[in-house]
Amino acid sequence: MTSAQSFSLARRLASEGVGTGLLLAAVVGSGIMAERLAGGNAALALLANTVATGAALVALILAFGPISGAHFNPAVTLADASQGGVEWPAVPLYVAAQIVGAFAGVAAAHLMFGEPLFTASRHARAGIAPAFSEFVATFGLLAVIWGCVRARSAIVSLAVGAYITAAYWFTASTSFANPAVTLARSATDTFAGVRPADVPGFIVAQLLGAAAATALFRWLIPALPELAPSVVVPRARPDTARPSRDAAPLE
Numbered sequence: 001m002t003s004a005q006s007f008s009l010a011r012r013l014a015s016e017g018v019g020t021g022l023l024l025a026a027v028v029g030s031g032i033m034a035e036r037l038a039g040g041n042a043a044l045a046l047l048a049n050t051v052a053t054g055a056a057l058v059a060l061i062l063a064f065g066p067i068s069g070a071h072f073n074p075a076v077t078l079a080d081a082s083q084g085g086v087e088w089p090a091v092p093l094y095v096a097a098q099i100v101g102a103f104a105g106v107a108a109a110h111l112m113f114g115e116p117l118f119t120a121s122r123h124a125r126a127g128i129a130p131a132f133s134e135f136v137a138t139f140g141l142l143a144v145i146w147g148c149v150r151a152r153s154a155i156v157s158l159a160v161g162a163y164i165t166a167a168y169w170f171t172a173s174t175s176f177a178n179p180a181v182t183l184a185r186s187a188t189d190t191f192a193g194v195r196p197a198d199v200p201g202f203i204v205a206q207l208l209g210a211a212a213a214t215a216l217f218r219w220l221i222p223a224l225p226e227l228a229p230s231v232v233v234p235r236a237r238p239d240t241a242r243p244s245r246d247a248a249p250l251e
């Protein structure tokens with residue numbers, strides 16, 4: 001597969017949906033496995049959940065990035081669209097695919113571990129500290145993406161995976177940094193869950209964090225709109241079969 005290939009909107013949506021689903025299966029499934037094996041040691045369970053999530057994210061970005069950009073995240077899609085990377089009419093479809101994929105991933109994890117298909121989470125993450133943590137986590141995620149946008153796809157995937165792995169530990173919320181992930185994790189009463197009542201505050205903070213990072217990098221890198229088609233990794237534009245000469249090469 002090369003960046004000279006173009007992909008239909010349907011293929012891009014399928015890429016976003018399946019990729020987001022596999023990401024949630026990794027997040028929730030590894031959380032269930034970690035909690036069952038850790039013997040009550042929350043730090044060990046979080047470490048196992050962190051490593052599995054970061055590793056899965058790197059692999060999924062490499063696999064699906066050349067097709068849809070591997071956003072797997074409405075905040076990333078909205079930020080990219082604001083700079084011209086994704087056409088606005090496609091944004092609601094991207095977001096819908098990400099949300100549907102996220103809930104499908106939760107259901108898949110539950111089926112694998114014998115849990116009910118969906119269960120409202122009772123894991124409270126309320127207050128200013130977790131919400132501000134989500135602002136910081138999402139600001140940092142978009143900063144990493146925009147800052148690495150000219151790098152090779154392997155480097156970007158590693159940078160994003162490394163950042164999320166670290167943010168699990170330096171934020172009070174364990175770094176959801178993704179509205180679709182947040183919504184879906186409210187439907188799992190397992191280690192990775194978040195109480196539905198806490199979801200709106202998380203999502204508002206995530207969107208504000210993404211907007212702030214995008215505004216900063218629009219100032220830091222005036223040519224940002226020219227690089228937006230390469231978020232998260234370079235992909236073919238829907239209206240052309242030839243990549244921009246400025247686009248970063250694919251691995």
